[in-house]
Amino acid sequence: MAYITSVNKLRLKFPDEKGLLFKDLTLSFKKGEKVLLLGPSGCGKSTLIQVLSGLIPYSIDIPIKSENIQIPNSWGFVFQDPDSQFCMPFVDEEIAFVLENLQVPREEMPERINELLDMVGLQLEDIHTSIQALSGGMKQRLAIASVLALNPDVIFLDEPTALIDEEGTEQIWNTVKNISRDKTIIIVEHKIEQIIDFVDRVIIFTPDGELLADGNMTYIFSNYKEELKKYGIWYPGAWEDFKRENNQKTVSLRNDNEVHLKNFHGYRKKEVKISLEEALIHSGEWIAVNGQNGAGKSTLLLSLMQLIKTSGDYQINEQSIKKLADLQRKAYLVFQNPEYQFITNSVFEEITYELKGGKEINNEYFHKKANDLLTIFGLHDKQHQHPYHLSLGEKRRLSVATAFIQNPKLLLLDEPTFGQDAQNTFKLLELIESERQKGTIIIMVTHDLNIVQHFATRVWEVKEGRVISDRKKNETKKKVEEKAYEYSI
Secondary structure: OOOOOEEEEEOOOOOOOOOOOOEEEEEEOOOEEEEEOOOOOOHHHHHHHHHHHHHHOOOOOOOEEEOEEOOOOOOEEOOHHHHHHOOOOEEHHHHHHHHHHHOOHHHHHHHHHHHHHHHHHOOOOOOEEEEOOHHHHHHHHHHHHHOOOOOOOEEEEEEOEEEEEEOHHHHHHHHHHHOOOOEEEEEOOOOOOOOOOOOEEEEEOOOOHHHHHEEEEEHHHOOOOHHHHHHHHOOOOOHHHHHHHHHOOOOOOOOOOOEEEEEEEEOOOOEEEEEEEEEEEEEEOOOEEEEEOOOOHHHHHHHOOOOOOOEEEEOOOHHHHOOOOHHHEEEEEEEEHHHHHHOOOHHHHHHHHHHHHOOOOOOHHHHHHHHHHHHHHOOHHOOOOOOOHHOOOHHHHHHHHHHOOOOOOOOEEEOOOOOOOOHHHHHHHHHHHHHHHOOEEEEOOOOOHHHHOOOOEEEEEEEEOOEEEEEEEHHHHHHHHHOOOOOOO
8 A cells, every 4th residue: 555654663862862762663644644643742743743744854953763764745844833934024925935936926926825814814904914923823823824835745733723722723623624635634733622523543652652552533532541541641531530530629828919900001112012901919819811812912921021011000019010120039921932931051950040040059959849840840851951952842841840940929821731741731730720829820821711610710801902801710610611622432
């Protein structure tokens, strides 16, 4: 049987890693297959599709050995980090660059560009917009549009909807389904709800990259549920099982932490980009920030962290906040893109940098605390690696771990669970919950309705640059339950 892409006895070793990632891995993919790759964060899923596409080793120099690798004649790749694949500075130019290479006549390009943007739901007043002005989710849509422009035989999708809101996620997958009838689609994805009726094959990997199972969706989720739970891999109903096994208890909270905002605005280039009329936030509140991509959620966090110009009244424990220095030891922001905050050359240096103002850490207490956090976040064996050498899920866990070591009064998190397997998602959320129970105020941008339902105490909805509603959890529960997905496998 002819295969469109395959690897035979693949072996791969990353620099600074002791062992092999893959040990004689053999896999083949037929034309037209829709395949989902599942496994714990860091098990090699993203690496595998980079090998199948030829990015490794021809563009990314990583030592590999194999008896044979068959690369598709025509393929497109959507990366976890959309910034890593853009070639041009403006939206229309990015897609035009692809069309130009396909020799599409210039006069046909504007119509084709608009068609592609409509397909992925990227609505812009001016398509000649700077890519860097887009939100993370809008960038992901642009990346998908540029790949669809190629009309390739094989599409590799590496967490294509990680930063996209619920409505947009559905739209993206509907688009993929509509254009993929004769195409081979190989997907790395943790958000599996929208694709369980689309893929016809599921491949599961163990934490060290060993092949655990390979079969159709019904067979895999009927016969390997215990293994999926053991390795912390997402499966239909994982959230329901977690909620059933982890009923939250009422905890007595300290009441010595308070944030007050009134007529608060954030600006970019002298233009108001986010507004919040008034909010009083007490110790131990967990605010989930919802809204469509581009609504201003990340801008709100940047404003609260004083990383862009603001106006209005902003107080923490009755102390006025006017600039970044006023937030030292009070607030910490975990960026949507974890690489934005890395400033050292090793994982251990990164997690301990702020404790001594960047100086070398010798204190035994700090060493223990840092090592404990690295163990909890599954990064202890990575502590000597450069942060940029980690997988996206590992980078995200490191960025969150740096926040925990500082014990801030206000913890701001921008999509902290994206790119995470089930085990690390629940572990991370439980750690955030433990900080909340100590009195820390949590403000988290998230598209995950399960987080809203199970963890948040309050919800802010952002629309067109304004916080338009502020609701207690019980007021949103019905809405969340109506939207929650139910599974029957």
